[in-house]
Amino acid sequence: MKILVINAGSSSLKYQLINMEDExxxxxxxxxxIGIDGHIKHTTFDGRVIDTDCTFPTHTEAFEKLVxxxxxxxxxxxxxxxxxxxxGHRIVQGAEIFSKTTLVTDEVIQQIDDLSELxxxxxxxxxxxxxxxxxxxxxxxxxxxxxxTAFHQTMPEKAFMFGMPYECxxxxxxxKYGFHGTSHRFVTxxxxxxxGKPLSELKIVSCHLGNGSSITAVDGGKSVDTSMGFTPLDxxxxxxxxxxxxxxxxxxxxxxxxxxxxxMSDYLNKKSGFLGISGISSDNRDITAxxxxxxxxxxxxxxxxxYEIKKYIGSYAAVMNGLDAVLFTGGIGENSxxxxxxxxxxxxxxxxxxxxxxxxxxxxxxxxxxxxDSKVEVWVVPTNEELLIARDTRDLxxxx
Numbered sequence: 103m104k105i106l107v108i109n110a111g112s113s114s115l116k117y118q119l120i121n122m123e124d125e126x127x128x129x130x131x132x133x134x135x136i137g138i139d140g141h142i143k144h145t146t147f148d149g150r151v152i153d154t155d156c157t158f159p160t161h162t163e164a165f166e167k168l169v170x171x172x173x174x175x176x177x178x179x180x181x182x183x184x185x186x187x188x189x190g191h192r193i194v195q196g197a198e199i200f201s202k203t204t205l206v207t208d209e210v211i212q213q214i215d216d217l218s219e220l221x222x223x224x225x226x227x228x229x230x231x232x233x234x235x236x237x238x239x240x241x242x243x244x245x246x247x248x249x250x251t252a253f254h255q256t257m258p259e260k261a262f263m264f265g266m267p268y269e270c271x272x273x274x275x276x277x278k279y280g281f282h283g284t285s286h287r288f289v290t291x292x293x294x295x296x297x298g299k300p301l302s303e304l305k306i307v308s309c310h311l312g313n314g315s316s317i318t319a320v321d322g323g324k325s326v327d328t329s330m331g332f333t334p335l336d337x338x339x340x341x342x343x344x345x346x347x348x349x350x351x352x353x354x355x356x357x358x359x360x361x362x363x364x365x366m367s368d369y370l371n372k373k374s375g376f377l378g379i380s381g382i383s384s385d386n387r388d389i390t391a392x393x394x395x396x397x398x399x400x401x402x403x404x405x406x407x408x409y410e411i412k413k414y415i416g417s418y419a420a421v422m423n424g425l426d427a428v429l430f431t432g433g434i435g436e437n438s439x440x441x442x443x444x445x446x447x448x449x450x451x452x453x454x455x456x457x458x459x460x461x462x463x464x465x466x467x468x469x470x471x472x473x474x475d476s477k478v479e480v481w482v483v484p485t486n487e488e489l490l491i492a493r494d495t496r497d498l499x500x501x502x
Contacts, residue, residue, distance in 0.1 A: 104128065104185055105492040109192040110231030112223060113137055115164045119172065119179065119186070120492045129172060129179045133164035140164070144171045152177045161227070161234035169238055189235060189245045190495030192284065192487065193228050195221035196249030197275060203252070203494040206232060206245035214247070220275065221333070246495040253283030256324040261421075264332075278336075280328035282316045288490040289431045289483040290320045296468060296481065297427070305422040307415050309445075310485065311435035313341035313384065317411060319418035327421055329414055335371055338410040339403065341384035344374035345410065379403040386434045386441075408444045415445070416452070427479040428454065436466045436484055446472075446480060453477030 103122040108115065115133040120126070131144035133156070140158030145151050152171055158164045171177040180186070191206070195217050204210055215229035235245060254262075262278040263271065270276040286308045294301035301323040308318045315338050318328040329337030329346075339345040347370070356366045377384040380400045382392050392400035419425040429435075430442050439461050446456040455476035464471060464482055472480035 103187045103496060104180070105495050106186050106189045107192070107488045107491045107495075108189060108231060108235065109488070110161065110227050112227040115161060115168065115231060117168055118488045118492075120489065122187075122492060122496050125489060125492075129177065131168070131171070133158060133167060136161055136164050140167075142167055142171065144177045146177055146179055150177055161231045162237055165231075165234045165238040183238075183240055183243070186239075186243060188495045188499040189239055189243060190491040191228065191232060191235075191245065191247045192491055193247045193249045194224035194251070194281065195279065196247075196251045197279065198255070200247070200249045201252050201255040203246060203248050203498050205498060206236075206247055210247065220279070244499045246498050248284060248491045248494050250281045250283045251279045253287045254278075254280030254318075254325045254328055257326060257328070261327045276332055278328070278331040279333075280316070280318070280325065281330045281334045282310045282314070282318070282328075283325065284487045284490055285310050285431065285485045286316075286318045286320065286325065286328075288487060289429055289485050290323065292468065293427060293429050293481055293483050294323075296470075296483070297479070304426045305419075305424045306426060307418045307428045309411060309415075309428065309430050309435050310432045311407075311411075311430065311438075311441070312432035313386075314343065315340050315407075315432065315434070317414040317418070319421055321422045327418060338414070339379070339406050340375045341386070342372050342375045342377045344370045344378070376403045376407075379406065386438060390438070390440065404441070404444075408441060411445045412449070415449075415454075419452070425453065425478050427481060429481045429483045431483050431485040436482055439464055442471065442480075442482070454480060456480060 105120050105122055107118045107120060113134060113136045118130040119128040121128050127147060129146045131142060133142045135141050136158040140156035142156050143153045156167055169183055172180055173182055193214055197217050197220055199213055211229055211232045214225055218226040290306050290308055291301060294304055306320040308320055310316050314334055316328055316330040319326045335343050337345050361369060375384060376389050380389055380403045382388055382400055389400045389403050393404050415428060434441060442461055443456060446454050455473040457471055457473045461471040466484050468483055470479060470481050
């Protein structure tokens with residue numbers, strides 16, 4: 103069985119074609135600059151690369167190019183799209199409508215589009231991609247949607263509600279939704295397998311750290327709380343996102359700088375975080391390099407992230423009444439050994455003791471990094487959202 107996994111953005115279309123017999127990647131790529139001009143980079147399992155400019159007025163043309171490179175020319179890996187058993191799509195926001203992986207219908211696409219107000223950067227492009235895919239993919243090929251928010255639908259009301267008038271939830275659906283759910287689900291399952299224990303018996307704090315970051319409390323395989331909120335802006339400081347801020351500070355700055363609500367949203371989402379604090383970059387690698395050269399603001403940005411992660415680990419252990427493991431994943435979590443060391447430092451009272459040698463230099467590899475006598479296990483667990491989407495798609499279409 104071959105499954106095509108699609109992750110569509112407003113101007114991009116990332117994809118992977120996965121052979122589910124051995125879960126290997128047959129080909130992967132990205133159609134970007136959709137609606138601007140267009141470019142595709144396509145890489146096959148045996149190292150062939152197509153890297154060329156294209157014309158992508160809409161997502162439909164991007165899908166047509168995707169089909170072309172998969173089935174013809176130098177990047178060919180299949181004879182026709184009929185070899186693909188199903189298509190799995192990543193969708194950011196499913197709200198309370200979608201709590202599980204779902205088969206695509208016209209009604210489902212419209213519901214996803216209708217949720218665009220809750221995720222304006224993501225959901226409308228997802229809907230555009232789904233409609234474009236229907237035009238290009240054979241009608242007999244089932245399509246499936248996997249929602250980032252679905253994993254967090256197990257949060258109790260006391261965790262997902264805000265302290266605003268209840269009508270805000272009833273009328274406008276304002277609540278904590280949480281994100282990165284597909285990643286958190288994948289890595290906690292992978293950790294349970296590595297530990298040789300049932301996920302249902304584990305209390306885990308999952309730290310997905312990248313340009314966007316979220317921390318999730320996973321008790322018995324279920325999300326019981328998470329740091330991102332109504333949107334991915336909430337929680338810890340990120341590349342360009344502020345993370346948690348006193349709402350009065352937001353309205354204060356809005357008035358001082360004479361910003362409209364949408365301008366204030368851009369200020370918090372695109373001009374804050376590492377970039378806003380350091381004035382240098384939104385990339386953690388640049389921040390780390392500058393900090394090592396003595397830049398005080400870069401050092402501060404890094405310290406803020408580490409401090410906030412520590413707070414979430416402590417609070418989530420309290421929420422779950424215990425802690426078996428902490429895991430690090432995502433671009434920063436998997437590759438920044440200094441961040442992992444700083445987060446785990448001075449946590450012995452909490453049962454966390456790092457193995458400095460195991461942690462040093464570790465990049466993107468499944469491995470325990472806690473000391474043998476650490477009461478709480480600490481692991482690096484590489485994430486693979488595309489593979490989980492493919493597995494969900496296989497499981498759903500296999501039961502049709």
